[in-house]
Amino acid sequence: MRKDPVRLKLEELLDANARFDLAARGTTNHCPMALVALAEMGASAERLQAFFDRWEREYALSASPVETLIARGEWSRHLGNAAAFGALRLLFLDWITEVGSAPVIVAVLNEVPFAPASEAFHALIRLTYGIEAAHSGEIASGLAALVSSHLPVDVQFDERRAAESVEAAFEHVVDAMGGSAVEGSSITSRLRVVASDVRFRQAVLAPPVSACLLDDVAQATIAAYWRSRNFTILHTVTASHAARILFAQLPEAMAARLLPGLWVALCAAYVTVGRRASGEGDVPDLAVSWSDVQRLAVASNDDHVIKLAYTCLCEYRRQPSAVYLAAAARVVGLDLGRR
Template sequence: MNFNNAIPLPDSIGVEMRDDPLHVKLNELLDANARFDLAAKGTTNHCPMALVALAEMGASPARLQAFFEMWALKYALNAPPVVTRISRREWQTHVGERAAFGALRLCFLDWIADAGAAAVIKTVFSEVPFAPATQAFHSIIRLAYGVEAGHAGEIAAGLASLISSHLPIEIRPDEGRREAEAVEAFDHIAKAFGGVAFTQDSITARIRAVAADPRFDLAVLAPPTRANLLDDLARATINAYWHRPDFTILHTVTVTRAVRVIFALLDDALVSQLMPALWFALCAAYATVGEHTGTHADIVDRDIEWPDVCRLAIASDDDHVIKMTYTCLCEHRRDPSPLYLASAARLVS
């Protein structure tokens, strides 16, 4: 069975880069981003992800430079110096060690130079429990953008983020757990946590609270076993976001697309092992949002097309607007739906 939906990514990712002026500038700025910390002022470092999305939507080199300068001034934090080195034989001993991000990044960067990015990604995903909720899903998203850009430094940073901030969602094995479609599973877990007030400030902290709550293990449903589950998740997340444009739900849309990029590098047997972790992470995110009580949102007949939406997104300094618009564009190209254009149009306006 083919889980990957055929995104053509070569085993040599991170080696060959496009040499047109736009991507030369993109690589220059991604290299410069290495001086920034994993965290940023009040957020995480979204700069490299936004730069890749801007470039792929057709932004000019000047626009990329302007966004980078804005981010450096308003949000960036300098990365602390790396005072120790981590060998590729001991990276697993630093799982969950936030302070090891810089050293892990250098470890993975050296390893990629020797073995190639695809081989390193496969090894990491085979040897550490999959934790897509890490850094509010941004670790996987950053890794996927690094893969798309073919930038070894960003691939290494995504892997280092995933390992150093590792946030698995542990669910006890239960052969009696009922299977459900994605939409039903999201609704079911949201209802189970209806009325629960989460006071934590961040998506990550709220997901941690859900994962530690016994009600989650009792209420969460099991994913159906089939090859097109990722497609079903993509449709369910954009449907949920259109009807309820919640900030957390936005991240479920962007991470589902990011996982598709990563899974395209892995064999089907490994993907089938990783898929439940994605399912439970998405369910945990929906538990933090609570039950949907709004009314059906009709798709407004807008006099706007994708070039207009992308132009507005490119002009934005909001990294989430940029990334979500790019995600909607990519997913619409893969599986056309009016919800993608409508959601992106609403976001940029």
């Protein structure tokens, strides 16, 4: 059976992305994530190629040659070793080729502490976009990023009271940290400051008791982004969706074990922003459609616009809520005129 031309182009460009470094000029390598989101929102093969070419010209850095291979039994020794990304990627790709992606994902997440804040949540997002694209190289890259950029935010929940809601938990830790935004040159640097602060570790509440905590988290993060338009909060929206994709690939008990790690990382991200003035709370009844949003998102060259619009579309399809359409419409630049 012939493959769709868009799928063939996506596979070609994701393969070609292997020549790029994990980092990029002034950012991380968002190219593969944006390509997957573009393809899922209806981009043509030509549009994918154009986005890739522009990224290569303006942002991409060449990957360093891998001079020393890592043995399969030794990969966990490179936890937090940024220089090991390339060698880890090759190791995980070889392993996936041999046994398939699911066993490797489970093995890696069983071996090292789950750290979704790694690389400002991009390692998690890249892994899950690789899962969506069924692309072994991108799954290997996501796992390698989680290991080499490992940023743990350790909190133990023994005998801690549960938060009444996700929003209340976020506000509680912000209050405990004094309400001011955390200083730092990047999301990652600010997350590291919070992770090392004893006030944060003491203040984090256990997740609220809920049969659908991931849904509650997703709704809280998009509501916070709608009010704030904050760049860090944007990453909590895309990370929450990414966690949904990842957890669906895992045994139920394992996903439940990893969920607190996501909870703590999101609390830490929220704390970095500090107490913000209340922004726009009401969600307008829009005279726009998802087809309008997708058309503008596909035309965008902003990788964060593309990923947020795609995340909102996926979450809306799962659980329709006006705030997803409103946030996506706003980020692609649509006039939010009321009906």
